[in-house]
Amino acid sequence: MILALDPLFLDDIGLSIVLIALLKVGLAFVIVLVSVMFMVWFERKVVSDMQHRIGPNIAGPWGLFQTLADGLKLLMKEDLVPDRSHRFVFKLAPFLAIVPAFLTFSIIPIGGNFESKDGAIDLWGHDTFLQVADPPVGILLFLAMSSIAVYGVMLAGWSSGSKYPLLGSVRASAQMVSYEAALALSIAAIVLQTGSLSTHDMVVDQATGGFGGFIPNWNLITTGFIPFVIFLIAGTAELNRPPFDLVEAEQELVGGFHTEYSSFRFALFFLAEYLNTITMSAIIVTVFLGGPSGPVLIEQIDWVWGIVWFLTKLFVFLFSFVWFRATLPRFRYDQLMDLGWKILIPLSLGWFLFLGALDIGNDRGWDSGIVVAVTVVVGTAAGGLLMAAVRTARSERLSQEVDSHG
Amino acid sequence: MSEVIVFLFAAAIILIGAIGVVASRNPVHSALFLVQTLLGVAVLFILQDAHFLAAVQIMVYAGAIVILFLFVIMLLGIDKTEDLEVEPIAGQKPLAAVLGAALLGVGLTVVLVAADGVTGARQPTGVGERALDNGASDVERLGRVLFSEYAIAFEITAALLTIAVIGAVVLTRRVASDDLLPDPEPASFELPPLAPMIDEEEH
Numbered sequence: 248m249i250l251a252l253d254p255l256f257l258d259d260i261g262l263s264i265v266l267i268a269l270l271k272v273g274l275a276f277v278i279v280l281v282s283v284m285f286m287v288w289f290e291r292k293v294v295s296d297m298q299h300r301i302g303p304n305i306a307g308p309w310g311l312f313q314t315l316a317d318g319l320k321l322l323m324k325e326d327l328v329p330d331r332s333h334r335f336v337f338k339l340a341p342f343l344a345i346v347p348a349f350l351t352f353s354i355i356p357i358g359g360n361f362e363s364k365d366g367a368i369d370l371w372g373h374d375t376f377l378q379v380a381d382p383p384v385g386i387l388l389f390l391a392m393s394s395i396a397v398y399g400v401m402l403a404g405w406s407s408g409s410k411y412p413l414l415g416s417v418r419a420s421a422q423m424v425s426y427e428a429a430l431a432l433s434i435a436a437i438v439l440q441t442g443s444l445s446t447h448d449m450v451v452d453q454a455t456g457g458f459g460g461f462i463p464n465w466n467l468i469t470t471g472f473i474p475f476v477i478f479l480i481a482g483t484a485e486l487n488r489p490p491f492d493l494v495e496a497e498q499e500l501v502g503g504f505h506t507e508y509s510s511f512r513f514a515l516f517f518l519a520e521y522l523n524t525i526t527m528s529a530i531i532v533t534v535f536l537g538g539p540s541g542p543v544l545i546e547q548i549d550w551v552w553g554i555v556w557f558l559t560k561l562f563v564f565l566f567s568f569v570w571f572r573a574t575l576p577r578f579r580y581d582q583l584m585d586l587g588w589k590i591l592i593p594l595s596l597g598w599f600l601f602l603g604a605l606d607i608g609n610d611r612g613w614d615s616g617i618v619v620a621v622t623v624v625v626g627t628a629a630g631g632l633l634m635a636a637v638r639t640a641r642s643e644r645l646s647q648e649v650d651s652h653g
Numbered sequence: 654m655s656e657v658i659v660f661l662f663a664a665a666i667i668l669i670g671a672i673g674v675v676a677s678r679n680p681v682h683s684a685l686f687l688v689q690t691l692l693g694v695a696v697l698f699i700l701q702d703a704h705f706l707a708a709v710q711i712m713v714y715a716g717a718i719v720i721l722f723l724f725v726i727m728l729l730g731i732d733k734t735e736d737l738e739v740e741p742i743a744g745q746k747p748l749a750a751v752l753g754a755a756l757l758g759v760g761l762t763v764v765l766v767a768a769d770g771v772t773g774a775r776q777p778t779g780v781g782e783r784a785l786d787n788g789a790s791d792v793e794r795l796g797r798v799l800f801s802e803y804a805i806a807f808e809i810t811a812a813l814l815t816i817a818v819i820g821a822v823v824l825t826r827r828v829a830s831d832d833l834l835p836d837p838e839p840a841s842f843e844l845p846p847l848a849p850m851i852d853e854e855e856h
Contacts, residue, residue: 336681383790387708394716398688401720405681405727417727424720444792 267370272353275379279352283521287314290521290569297573318514326510331408340406341508341515344399347392348522353379354388354446355529358553361454361540368550376447377539377553385445386438389530390431393485397423399519400487400494404504415503418580419487419494425587429481432595433474436602437466437534446533454540467535473598475535477591479567482527484587486520488568490575491583528564529557536560593633597626659700667693684722691715705792 288303288311295302303310328334358377359368367374382388397420404416438444441452449466456464467475484491495503505516532538538560539553578586601622608618666689673686691714698707799807 333681336685383704383792384708387705387712391708391711391716394712394720397716397720401723401727402681402685405723413727417724420720420724424717427716 263371264373267373267375271375271377271379275352276349278357279349279522279525282525283518284314284318286521286525286565287317287517289565290572293566293569294573297570321514321517322511324510326512327507329408329507332507333406333408336402336406337507338512340399340403341512341519342399343402344396344519345515345522347396347399348519348526351389351392351526352522352529354382354385355526355533356381356447356450356538356553357529357557358539358550359450360543360549360553361450362543362549364549365451368553377550378447381445381447383445385443385447386434386449386530386534387444390427390434393423393430394427396519396523399516400504403508403516407504407507409507411501412504412506415494415500415506418500419504422487422491422494422583422587423485425584426481426484426591429477429587429591429595430485432592432599433478433481434534436470436474436595436599439599439602439606440466440470446538449534450538450540453537463537463540465535465537470535470602471598474595475531477595477598478531478535481587481591482531483568483571484583486523486527486568488524489572490577492577493580493583524568525561525565528561528568531564532557532560589633589637593630597629601626656700659696663693663696663700666690666696680726681723684719684726687722688715688719691719703791705795 291313292302292310303313306312306316328337356376356378364374367376384391400423401416401420404412404414404419407413437449441449443449443452453463453465458464458468462468487494494500495505500506505513508516537556539557541552541556543549543552545551604618604622605615607613608615670686670688670690670693674683674690677683677686691710695707695710695715698704698710
């Protein structure tokens with residue numbers, strides 16, 4: 248078992264250690280805010296490029312300060328509280344959305360020397376991990392926070408006292424709760440692979456080994472791509488981003504759950520949305536692509552390389568999320584629920600069982616060819632039964648409707 | 654010392670939440686107070702080094718069950734202030750008081766009187782092999798016990814939950830008989846009135 252404990256806290260805790268911990272928290276806060284600013288600008292710029300527009304180009308070089316200008320403008324707008332709203336809950340909801348988004352970022356390792364020092368770096372004579380916290384529950388914190396984030400959306404819609412926000416929030420919470428299951432099941436496959444819940448252990452596990460010396464030992468490959476694909480789809484749905492953005496389908500719901508919000512409170516929702524996008528990309532990188540692990544090219548500045556690899560991988564997913572938005576049309580609500588419940592959840596569960604069977608097979612010395620063959624047979628039978636059940640239910644429902652309506 | 658401070662804060666949060674659940678007149682507020690209580694209990698779990706229980710507490714109770722409560726409250730439009738004077742079951746209030754007092758008595762008896770009561774020890778003081786080893790994380794220990802000693806109970810619970818889900822689906826299925834289905838051609842095309850989202854009396 249890999250011991251999950253930040254070496255920073257191994258010795259007696261003195262002033263310098265407390266200061267380092269505080270510095271890490273402060274830095275994480277700044278990094279998150281700056282990256283949100285960047286992400287908003289980046290998304291607008293890339294989408295406009297894909298649509299043959301120029302996009303923001305006035306504020307600062309290449310329009311880089313557009314987000315800052317928008318943020319200042321938002322702060323100076325009138326702060327509206329609708330007459331029919333539940334005032335306290337209405338004011339509470341944006342904070343319920345933003346706090347989980349911030350907390351999730353604390354478990355992400357954003358750097359470190361994973362080649363020779365197990366992810367630790369030297370800060371003023373103290374070895375430490377480049378992540379705010381490495382709790383024993385690790386990745387479960389991410390799942391817990393994404394289930395807490397539903398409250399912000401749900402209460403915002405309910406407390407607005409208006410029908411479009413309510414419909415939007417009911418849609419959003421149903422969607423988030425449904426896709427959480429697929430998200431958790433694909434993470435379970437990773438936990439099975441790593442043997443630990445800690446995000447740091449996951450990165451350490453992926454940093455060593457590998458196939459043939461040049462293919463990295465990423466969970467993306469060792470768990471066989473399926474959990475990654477499921478996680479990416481479920482993650483996009485969890486973020487309520489296109490093509491799963493029915494929550495704020497403008498043609499149907501005006502602005503979704505935050506229709507009635509303005510000024511600072513709207514800014515908080517906006518911030519939470521982009522924060523979640525960045526955190527979700529970072530979680531994907533950590534869990535599937537080895538996080539900040541990678542070769543240390545120059546030994547003297549070993550702390551740089553972790554950050555460089557992390558940012559490079561992160562950027563790929565940030566771009567993909569923008570790319571999805573610019574390319575894919577929105578799903579219909581029943582298609583969304585069908586995809587979640589009838590495809591992603593059974594598939595991720597089946598794949599998890601398959602990986603478990605392989606694991607036990609290795610322990611017991613079973614022939615892995617036979618394990619695969621049995622899994623294929625059982626999986627096909629189960630999938631066939633499920634599809635038959637779905638089809639029977641649908642045809643029965645249709646025939647009933649035809650009967651009753653003449 | 655720090656443990657006592659954290660405990661006091663968490664206990665205050667839990668108690669305020671618990672009182673709020675009972676005392677608030679709006680079901681949504683009650684549900685929110687319930688979340689507050691659950692989060693406080695999660696803090697207590699972390700204080701006792703039961704990290705996994707804390708995470709599960711938040712994921713299952715706060716993240717799924719109370720969300721479901723809120724869903725039902727919001728969808729059914731029963732988010733109105735309740736009149737606490739009405740008693741659906743006669744004698745409900747005194748009965749609740751008696752039962753509450755009895756429960757408190759039992760709890761206090763276990764804590765204060767029983768020989769094998771609360772010892773204050775951080776680790777379970779099992780005997781010999783049963784003593785949970787200190788090296789393993791709580792997730793590992795829980796998993797080991799759950800899938801070896803209590804494997805049958807675990808599987809039976811899983812089956813029970815599955816049966817409950819299937820039962821719920823069967824109960825909510827629409828019956829294919831004509832008199833239970835809505836009129837195929839309504840007399841007029843008026844939409845049903847929207848449920849008022851917020852109690853009118855408040856404004």
